[in-house]
Amino acid sequence: MSHQFLKIAASIPEVSLANCQANATQLLQHIQQATKQGVHLLCFPELCLTGASCGDLFHNELLLSEAEKALQVLLTATEDSTITVVATLPVRHKEGVYKVSAVCAKGNLLAVVPTSLSKIEKSIFDAPAELLAEKETSLCGQAVSCSSGFVAAESFSITVSNSFSLPKTATDVLVVPAALPATAGQAELLRKQAATISATQAVVFVSAGFGESTTDGVFAGQALIAGKSEILAETELYKTSAQMITAEITPRHAAGKINRTAKFVETAQKIDNEMSQLRFATPDTTGIQNPFLPPNLNLAECCQEAFAIQTQGLLTRLQHTGINKVLLGVSGGLDSTLALLVCVNVFDKMGIPRKQITGITMPGFGTTGRTYRNAVELIQKLGVSFREISIKEACLQHFNDINQPINKHDTTYENAQARERTQILMDIANQQNALVIGTGDLSELALGWATYGGDHLSMYCVNGGVPKTMVRHIVAWAADTEPFLAVKNNLRDIIDTPISPELLPSNEENTIGHKTEDLVGPYELHDFFLYHLLKSGSSPARLQKSAEQVFTKKYSVAVINKWLRVFLSRFFSQQFKRSCMPDCPQVFEVSLSPRNGFRMPSDASAKIWLEEAENL
Numbered sequence: 001m002s003h004q005f006l007k008i009a010a011s012i013p014e015v016s017l018a019n020c021q022a023n024a025t026q027l028l029q030h031i032q033q034a035t036k037q038g039v040h041l042l043c044f045p046e047l048c049l050t051g052a053s054c055g056d057l058f059h060n061e062l063l064l065s066e067a068e069k070a071l072q073v074l075l076t077a078t079e080d081s082t083i084t085v086v087a088t089l090p091v092r093h094k095e096g097v098y099k100v101s102a103v104c105a106k107g108n109l110l111a112v113v114p115t116s117l118s119k120i121e122k123s124i125f126d127a128p129a130e131l132l133a134e135k136e137t138s139l140c141g142q143a144v145s146c147s148s149g150f151v152a153a154e155s156f157s158i159t160v161s162n163s164f165s166l167p168k169t170a171t172d173v174l175v176v177p178a179a180l181p182a183t184a185g186q187a188e189l190l191r192k193q194a195a196t197i198s199a200t201q202a203v204v205f206v207s208a209g210f211g212e213s214t215t216d217g218v219f220a221g222q223a224l225i226a227g228k229s230e231i232l233a234e235t236e237l238y239k240t241s242a243q244m245i246t247a248e249i250t251p252r253h254a255a256g257k258i259n260r261t262a263k264f265v266e267t268a269q270k271i272d273n274e275m276s277q278l279r280f281a282t283p284d285t286t287g288i289q290n291p292f293l294p295p296n297l298n299l300a301e302c303c304q305e306a307f308a309i310q311t312q313g314l315l316t317r318l319q320h321t322g323i324n325k326v327l328l329g330v331s332g333g334l335d336s337t338l339a340l341l342v343c344v345n346v347f348d349k350m351g352i353p354r355k356q357i358t359g360i361t362m363p364g365f366g367t368t369g370r371t372y373r374n375a376v377e378l379i380q381k382l383g384v385s386f387r388e389i390s391i392k393e394a395c396l397q398h399f400n401d402i403n404q405p406i407n408k409h410d411t412t413y414e415n416a417q418a419r420e421r422t423q424i425l426m427d428i429a430n431q432q433n434a435l436v437i438g439t440g441d442l443s444e445l446a447l448g449w450a451t452y453g454g455d456h457l458s459m460y461c462v463n464g465g466v467p468k469t470m471v472r473h474i475v476a477w478a479a480d481t482e483p484f485l486a487v488k489n490n491l492r493d494i495i496d497t498p499i500s501p502e503l504l505p506s507n508e509e510n511t512i513g514h515k516t517e518d519l520v521g522p523y524e525l526h527d528f529f530l531y532h533l534l535k536s537g538s539s540p541a542r543l544q545k546s547a548e549q550v551f552t553k554k555y556s557v558a559v560i561n562k563w564l565r566v567f568l569s570r571f572f573s574q575q576f577k578r579s580c581m582p583d584c585p586q587v588f589e590v591s592l593s594p595r596n597g598f599r600m601p602s603d604a605s606a607k608i609w610l611e612e613a614e615n616l
């Protein structure tokens with residue numbers, strides 16, 4: 001039977017990680033709903049039967065067995081229906097574990113498609129080529145062929161791939177199941193890719209959403225259906241409930257079969273060129289002062305999306321844990337301010353009273369009147385619970401216990417204060433059954449500018465994926481948004497306050513004398529170095545030259561070189577802190593989490609990098 005129109009659906013279920021039975025029930029409801037709506041093709045995100053963020057649990061025999069049972073539930077659901085379902089799961093074949101998309105129709109497996117692997121997935125799953133070489137596997141008691149992507153259903157054809165690429169054979173629909181952690185600007189880029197490819201065939205893209213782990217990434221739940229270079233339907237990003245979208249397309253056989261004639265080849269070549277530009281022609285960011293700003297977003301759009309990712313990360317963590325209280329230290333500085341704004345936004349979204357957020361200000365030996373005033377007013381005006389706990393007496397007792405002279409303002413003097421504050425936060429969190437929200441940012445992680453066992457620790461760090469330069473921009477953006485207008489003046493003053501840990505006694509005027517950027521260098525330089533070191537693998541010579549071009553009117557060559565050497569020295573020597581960093585969501589293209597693909601030994605020598613920098 002041929003369809004004049006082919007009705008396509010993309011569904012994002014609420015995933016219960018590693019609970020295949022619960023996931024099967026969710027997917028079954030979506031299949032029943034789609035069947036009632038006359039859907040012919042229903043597509044789910046990658047690894048929807050287990051959850052995509054299970055890591056090495058994918059090798060567990062019980063999880064693999066339960067995933068297969070869950071697939072059988074889907075197969076049974078299609079027995080008396082005309083619907084075709086695409087769902088991805090982990091399967092064992094001989095000694096290997098593979099990620100495959102199963103195409104189900106009328107109770108049968110039409111094919112399994114081993115899909116390509118990300119850098120992280122290559123350490124978990126076996127290469128798809130190994131299963132394709134077998135040509136056939138056994139799943140749910142059926143012998144099923146292993147396809148490289150092309151699958152013929154009853155009255156239409158699909159190509160299954162987890163990347164946007166033009167299939168070798170023209171089909172009715174390109175199905176792209178995915179599980180992509182969100183980064184700022186990514187959603188818009190995916191929309192453009194889908195629209196471009198859909199010039200020759202319909203595209204359905206569906207990526208993982210709510211329920212996945214937010215250990216080191218947030219899953220936005222992006223799904224879209226595209227045809228004739230237009231987006232026909234798409235989901236709402238960062239939604240905390242299940243979604244389904246549908247659209248109708250004209251199949252190729254109804255429109256007249258399209259073969260790879262000269263005209264089609266010409267169109268395909270044009271699309272290949274456009275896709276190449278989208279994928280590989282990365283804009284030259286060496287001449288951009290803030291390379292973390294995605295080129296396809298303006299600053300306000302970038303701040304809004306970054307804030308949404310931070311919000312979704314914490315919201316998901318709270319729902320996973322069942323905890324409805326958080327607390328954090330509020331210093332009157334940029335980082336703790338942004339973290340507090342994220343907490344407020346999360347609790348508003350969840351409908352939880354702001355009073356279940358506790359903001360604690362902990363004055364120490366270096367606290368100044370300006371930061372103290374902003375911290376207190378910020379907490380009180382936002383309507384969260386306020387506590388003030390001075391750390392001075394506790395630190396003096398500690399100094400006495402360890403024979404630390406009070407007038408010796410060394411590393412011990414500074415770190416003892418940071419650790420005392422962390423102890424207070426952790427212990428009150430235990431009293432309240434609350435999560436301690438970390439405030440440290442990506443730039444501080446890069447430089448190791450945190451006290452090990454002090455502000456280095458938290459139960460969830462919302463800023464760990466945001467560089468200092470973007471922290472400032474996001475706070476400025478938030479100052480003009482509706483939820484935070486009551487603290488707009490405080491936010492503006494915090495933005496203008498010099499960055500400082502305030503761990504050394506203030507000067508005679510009670511103003512900040514302990515300025516971070518005087519000690520470790522300008523954050524705009526360090527963020528520039530960090531982005532290009534990790535994103536492009538740039539050498540010190542290239543980092544120096546690029547920075548000279550961008551900051552030529554602001555910093556001399558010698559100053560840039562000085563701070564480049566500081567950056568390299570600290571970046572290498574402080575890796576041990578990043579090796580055990582708290583969970584935090586990735587927000588931009590660069591992540592320093594060892595769980596998110598950044599692997600670096602704590603014992604790596606910076607010698608060759610420093611030598612090149614010193615010889616410039």
